Amino acid sequence: MADLSTTQTIPSVEAIPQHIAIIMDGNGRWATKRFMPRVAGHSKGVEAVRVMVEACIEQGVRYLTLFAFSSENWRRPEEEVSILMRLFMIALDREVSRMHNNAICLKVVGDLSRFSEELQQKIRQAEMLTKDNTRLTVTICANYGGRWDVIEAMNKLLAARPGIEQISESDLTPYLSMAYAPEPDLFIRTGGEQRISNFLLWQLAYTELYFTETYWPDFGRSELAKAIQSYQQRERRFGRTSAQVLETKKAS
């Protein structure tokens, strides 16, 4: 079912979102507010990731997708970019075996070719080690852009079927970088901005959106519970009327 789009089929809606996608924003401001360098916020942000992974397991979430570095983040000062790369590497070294012991499957999506060979290798090893784990799938979006994802999928499709003249949604979706997961049920952005910033453009078509002022390093268990509570109050209609939704609920 993972490759079917919400614009074509109505997914089953569970009380707990099966897939949560998060833009982890506000690390820099968290640090600046404390008169600390921005990097201190990024380090704190890594700790918040660990907490969120545990919290998602406790809540029964199946897929957690985290925006760690966007294709636009290369525009930051070189020093900040290289610190972020180093932190990513350290986090992989520290966390992968613990993740594996907790039956977590780790995936990294994005244009990885711009990363150092060492980092690419660590990513490949981590993915290989954890590939059969099924408790929670954690996806890190690194050098990821929603437009890149769609264009990349298009190019892969063209390469697989040269000469193809028309395509449908179901031709394209298997080539998207997250084809292994259902589309996100809940999107969370911390840090107060209300924008998508070129995150999962295709996959967020029918996702419930949740924005919070809380900076990412302060986003913990209780904040996640609040977001899930908000999600539970939504009525996901997927184009239908409210009466139709109630009718389907009664029938099931």
Ligand code: IPE
């Ligand atoms: C998000 O926090 C982390 C990355 C983009 C890597 P920011 O670094 O964007 O923090 P703010 O938005 O400047 O506070």
Ligand code: IPE
């Ligand atoms: C989005 O955050 C990307 C990540 C969290 C990795 P940014 O802080 O880069 O987003 P904009 O540029 O303010 O929209």
Ligand code: MG
């Ligand atoms: Mg930001």
